[in-house]
Amino acid sequence: MTPDTAxxxxxxxxxxxxxxxxxxxxxxxxxxxxxxxxxxxxxxxTTTRTFEFSEGGVWEFTxxxxxxxxxxxxxQWVEIRAPELIVLRHGEGPDDPEQFSSTxxxxxxxxxxxxILRSEFxxxxxxxxxxxxxxxxxxxxxxxxxxxxxxxxxxx
Amino acid sequence: xxxxxxxxxxxxxxxxxxxxPHRREILALLKGRERVVSDIADAMGMNQPAVSKHLKVLRExxxxxVHPDGKQRRYGxxxxxxxxxxxxxxxxxxxxxxSLERLDTYVKKxxxxxxx
Numbered sequence: 580m581t582p583d584t585a586x587x588x589x590x591x592x593x594x595x596x597x598x599x600x601x602x603x604x605x606x607x608x609x610x611x612x613x614x615x616x617x618x619x620x621x622x623x624x625t626t627t628r629t630f631e632f633s634e635g636g637v638w639e640f641t642x643x644x645x646x647x648x649x650x651x652x653x654x655q656w657v658e659i660r661a662p663e664l665i666v667l668r669h670g671e672g673p674d675d676p677e678q679f680s681s682t683x684x685x686x687x688x689x690x691x692x693x694x695i696l697r698s699e700f701x702x703x704x705x706x707x708x709x710x711x712x713x714x715x716x717x718x719x720x721x722x723x724x725x726x727x728x729x730x731x732x733x734x735x
Numbered sequence: 736x737x738x739x740x741x742x743x744x745x746x747x748x749x750x751x752x753x754x755x756p757h758r759r760e761i762l763a764l765l766k767g768r769e770r771v772v773s774d775i776a777d778a779m780g781m782n783q784p785a786v787s788k789h790l791k792v793l794r795e796x797x798x799x800x801v802h803p804d805g806k807q808r809r810y811g812x813x814x815x816x817x818x819x820x821x822x823x824x825x826x827x828x829x830x831x832x833x834s835l836e837r838l839d840t841y842v843k844k845x846x847x848x849x850x851x
Contacts, residue, residue: 591827595835599842607838617841620833694838696831713827 582684582695589706594695601685604692605662608683611638625652634659637673669698677705749816752796757781758789762798762812769802769809 586592597604607613611630618625619642629639638654651671658666663685670678677700684695700706753759757779764770764778776786790810793799797816802809 593828593831593835595832595839597835597839597842599839599845603845604838604842607842613841617837618834619837620830621837694835696835698827710826710828713830 582686582697586697587699588703589701590697590699591706591710592695592697594693596688596691596693598691601687601692602662604694605685608665609661614638632656632659677701679705679709749796749798752792752798755789755792757785758793761786761789761793765799765810765812767812769811771807771809775810 582592582594607617609632611627615625615627622644624643625640626643627638627640629637631637634656636656638652638656640652640654642650642652644650653670653672653675655668655673656665657668657680658664665683667681667683668678669681679698679700681696681698684693684697686693686695698709700709753762760779761775764775770778772783772786772790775781775790776783779786790799790801793816794801797813799816800811800813802811
């Protein structure tokens with residue numbers, strides 16, 4: 580996969596220009612002491628149980644939401660090509676059937692580094708759900724899940 | 736993992752308000768036009784006091800506004816009240832936009848001695 584090929588209906592992509600040289604940006608992905616400073620939306624914190632940045636290595640961590648909700652995370656690095664590309668598998672655990680694959684591309688720019696993330700899900704349904712409620716845990720609060728979808732669909 | 740990412744505690748009542756099916760039906764009826772209570776009651780096959788109670792809840796959380804029009808009170812949809820709901824349903828793009836925003840801040844602020 581390249582960052583430029585067309586997205587399938589099982590893929591999502593997001594990209595951002597980061598104001599720093601590529602090796603520094605790449606390094607922010609390679610160590611928990613960096614990752615824990617920026618991974619996750621505003622207000623989230625992480626607690627790491629296992630971390631080994633190598634192909635086949637695993638990062639096991641819990642994300643803590645502002646309201647106290649904990650979200651289990653499991654990441655395995657599939658391919659590491661410093662400083663240009665990282666491919667990983669992401670799910671709630673090693674046996675999570677809804678694991679998805681993410682590729683980070685790091686491109687040098689005159690004004691910084693463009694980071695492009697493409698994630699590929701197993702089915703279109705999982706992909707659509709991630710677009711709406713990324714990584715949401717099933718069974719937690721179905722009512723509110725369907726409500727969120729309902730409201731978004733109606734007012735968009 | 737992320738479902739509650741931007742759910743603001745202070746405005747969480749909007750969630751309670753729309754958890755009730757009749758209230759969602761009222762919001763759908765108000766989309767695009769103002770209506771008076773009797774109009775809503777007719778459309779839903781409910782009595783007016785019941786509709787009024789629901790409207791009161793929806794007004795309290797800012798999902799519905801009231802517009803006095805002579806002797807009538809017309810109700811309309813206030814989309815601003817839905818902002819916490821949209822935030823709460825944060826999907827992939829919002830998650831990573833926020834993360835990469837934080838990454839940008841982090842990379843820019845990183846002390847020099849940490850660079851190798």
